Amino acid sequence: MNKDKLPKSFYQRSSLEVAKDLIGKRFFFNGISGIITETECYSGSDDPASHAFKGRTLRSSIMFGQAGISYVYLIYGMYHCLNIVTDVEGTPGAVLLRGLKVDDLHLDGPGKLCRFLNITKEHNGLDLSLLDDFYCSDGQALEYKATPRIGIKVGQDKLWRFVSAIYN
């Protein structure tokens, strides 16, 4: 049990704030941990790149739900992406974990991150504010820069990708 585990209230804010604040935090999964070095935020009807842009669908409804819940989906038929749901219930939002520094290894990319940690769709819908082997904890405040998000064709005007300065 870790007393530094980030509480539900941490995630219960706008995805923009949470995405920035997660840089430098420590992420734990299945006995492995690392420093979060890169995130992206996704919101709702104001964000055409978001899965929640068109409203609730079977897949996106999780983004409208409780903060602190994992949202894992498959992309390009072969890679998984891990997000953490943000904002209050009814307001869609999520933060994509794109980079993690595990010891000397830098996992740069959401697919690589999930592949290394063996995170799959089985880990969708889990509560990071409750579990003891799937959560974030306090870390160090890190400098970061904001850039457009990667791999999207819309919403490129928004600088919603956050990359730590020293690890990238």
Next chain:
DNA sequence: ACCCCGATCGTA
């Protein structure tokens, strides 16, 4: 029942 394409990655 099926079509289409993607919040990627690795190699060139």
Next chain:
DNA sequence: ACGATCGGGGTT
């Protein structure tokens, strides 16, 4: 810069 890859979300 670009092609491989294919599961499954969204719609019929």
